[in-house]
Amino acid sequence: xxxxxxxxGPFNVPEGxxxxxxxxxxxxxxxxxxxxxQDCRKEPKLLMSVYSSxxxxxxxxxxxxxxxxxxxxxxxxxxxxxxxxxxCVVLRGTGRRALTFGSGTRLQVQP
Amino acid sequence: xxxxxxxxxxxxKRTGEKVFLECVQDxxxxxxxxxxQDPGLGLRLIYFSYDxxxxxxxxxxxxxxxxxxxxxxxxxxLESASTNQTSxxxxxxxxxxxxxxxxGQGTRLTVV
Numbered sequence: 295x296x297x298x299x300x301x302x303g304p305f306n307v308p309e310g311x312x313x314x315x316x317x318x319x320x321x322x323x324x325x326x327x328x329x330x331x332q333d334c335r336k337e338p339k340l341l342m343s344v345y346s347s348x349x350x351x352x353x354x355x356x357x358x359x360x361x362x363x364x365x366x367x368x369x370x371x372x373x374x375x376x377x378x379x380x381x382c383v384v385l386r387g388t389g390r391r392a393l394t395f396g397s398g399t400r401l402q403v404q405p
Numbered sequence: 406x407x408x409x410x411x412x413x414x415x416x417x418k419r420t421g422e423k424v425f426l427e428c429v430q431d432x433x434x435x436x437x438x439x440x441x442q443d444p445g446l447g448l449r450l451i452y453f454s455y456d457x458x459x460x461x462x463x464x465x466x467x468x469x470x471x472x473x474x475x476x477x478x479x480x481x482x483l484e485s486a487s488t489n490q491t492s493x494x495x496x497x498x499x500x501x502x503x504x505x506x507x508x509g510q511g512t513r514l515t516v517v
Contacts, residue, residue, distance in 0.1 A: 302445070326503050337495060337508035338448070381447070391455075391502040392438055392463065397447030 295320055298396035300382050306402045311372045315399045317365045317382030326385035327358055329367050331378045332398065338381055341367075372403045408432070411496050411509035418516050424483040426512050428496030436499045437479035438506065439463075439471065441492040448495065454479055486516045 300317045307313045319327075327344035342349065344356040344365050355368040365382055382396035412427035430437065436455055440448040440463075450463030452471040460471050468490060472480045479498075483490055496509040 328505075337510055339508070340505045385502060392436075392450050392453045392461075393506055394450070395440070395448040397445060 296396075297321055297394050298382055298384050300380075300396035300399045302397060302399060304400040304402050306404060307372055308404055309372055309374060311403075312368065312370045313372055313401065314366055314368045315380055315382075315401075317367075317396055317399075319363050319365070319382075319384045319394075321384070321386055322363060324363075324384045324386050327356075327365050328383040328385075328393070329354075329356055329365075330381040330383055330395070332381055333378045338395075341380070369401075372401075374403050374405060377401055377403045409496055409498050409507050409509040411494075411512050413512050414510060416512055416514045418483075418486050418514065420487060420516055422483075422486045422516075424486050424514070424516075426481040426483075426494055426496075426514070428479045428481070428498075428509055429477050430479075430498040430507070431477065432498065432500070432507075433476065434498035434500050434507075435476075436502065436506075437473065438497040438499075439469075439479065439481045440495045440497065441465070442495055442511075443492050451481065486514075488516050490514065491516045 329341040330338040331341040332338040348357040353370045357366045379398040379400045381398045409430045438453040439451045442448045454473040470482045494512045497506040499506040
C-alpha cells in the first residue's frame with residue numbers, strides 16, 4: 295500500500311465550478327501536511343500547508359482529518375489557470391524526515 | 406527568491422555510463438533531496454542530506470549514490486546507468502524538515 299494515495303483523475307470541470315480532492319495517508323505518526331501544485335513540465339511548488347484546524351487561502355481550503363487519516367483540498371470558483379496536477383504531501387513524525395508525495399490528482403478546468 | 410539549479414534540463418546517456426547530476430541552491434538551506442518522478446508513481450525519494458557530508462537513503466537508493474561536499478551542492482551519481490533509470494530527476498532544498506521544499510527545474514535523463 296502506498297504511503298500517500300490520491301485519485302489520479304483527471305477531474306474535468308467547467309470554469310466557476312467547485313472541486314474537491316481527497317488524499318489518504320497510511321502513517322499515523324505523520325505530523326505535517328501540504329498541498330503542492332505542479333504544472334505540466336514544471337517543478338512542484340507549494341500551494342499551501344494543511345493545519346489541524348483547517349485553513350483557507352483565497353479560493354482554496356485545506357482540511358485535515360487525523361482520525362480518518364485524510365487530507366482534502368477544495369477549490370471554489372475554478373479558473374482556467376487552476377489546471378494542473380495537485381500533489382498531496384506528508385512529512386512523517388518519526389524516522390525519515392523527508393517529504394513523501396502522492397502521485398497527484400490532475401485537474402483540467404474547461405471554458 | 407530561492408533558487409535551486411540543476412545542471413542540465415535534458416541528458417542522454419548510454420547504458421553502463423557513470424552519470425553525474427548536479428544541484429546547487431543559493432539560500433543556505435540545510436536539507437537537500439533527490440527525487441525521481443515517473444508517470445503513475447509520482448515523486449519517489451532517492452537520497453537526502455541534512456548537512457554537509459551527511460546522507461540518508463530514501464525509498465529507492467539502489468543504483469544511486471550521492472555526494473554533499475559543500476552545503477550548497479548536492480550531487481546524484483548513477484554508478485552504471487541502466488535503461489530503468491530513464492526518468493525525470495528533481496532536486497529540492499529546504500531550510501528545515503517542516504518548511505517549504507523548493508525544487509529545481511528537473512533533469513530529464515534518457516538512458517539508451
